[in-house]
Amino acid sequence: MPSQTKRSVSIRAISLVAVGFGLLTIKEGGAVLFGDAAARTAAGNYVPFVLWFNFLAGFAYVVAGIGLWRQQRWAAWLAAAIALATALAFAAFGAHVASGGAYEQRTVIAMSLRTLVWAVIAALAWRGLLRKTFVKPGATS
Numbered sequence: 001m002p003s004q005t006k007r008s009v010s011i012r013a014i015s016l017v018a019v020g021f022g023l024l025t026i027k028e029g030g031a032v033l034f035g036d037a038a039a040r041t042a043a044g045n046y047v048p049f050v051l052w053f054n055f056l057a058g059f060a061y062v063v064a065g066i067g068l069w070r071q072q073r074w075a076a077w078l079a080a081a082i083a084l085a086t087a088l089a090f091a092a093f094g095a096h097v098a099s100g101g102a103y104e105q106r107t108v109i110a111m112s113l114r115t116l117v118w119a120v121i122a123a124l125a126w127r128g129l130l131r132k133t134f135v136k137p138g139a140t141s
Helices: 005-036 037-043 048-069 073-098 105-134
Strands: none
Touching: 005 037, 005 048, 005 105, 048 073, 048 105, 073 105
């Protein structure tokens, strides 16, 4: 399979991951934010700013996934911004925990997974959509 075709397939694959991840994030976050008291109780000691961040980020995940599917260069930048914003939200969550704030262990796991997934998506998007732009003329990519 030619290199360009392999890149295209990997970009399409990560776009599906991004959209799926986004839709699940919106569904789960929305259930706690806008659901009944039972949904909030089941969520346990959730951290409101993390919940809101993740819920809103879910929409960005879907937009990034659509852009990646269409192989738009801006989607690689959006994926990188999502990865950075997620890492910053995770750091803020860490500060909340370090200051004695209540939290659920599943939030630690979920934020670790989100940070990792978006770092990988951003790296693959960068490699597949932007890297060739920044290679010097005459150099091989």
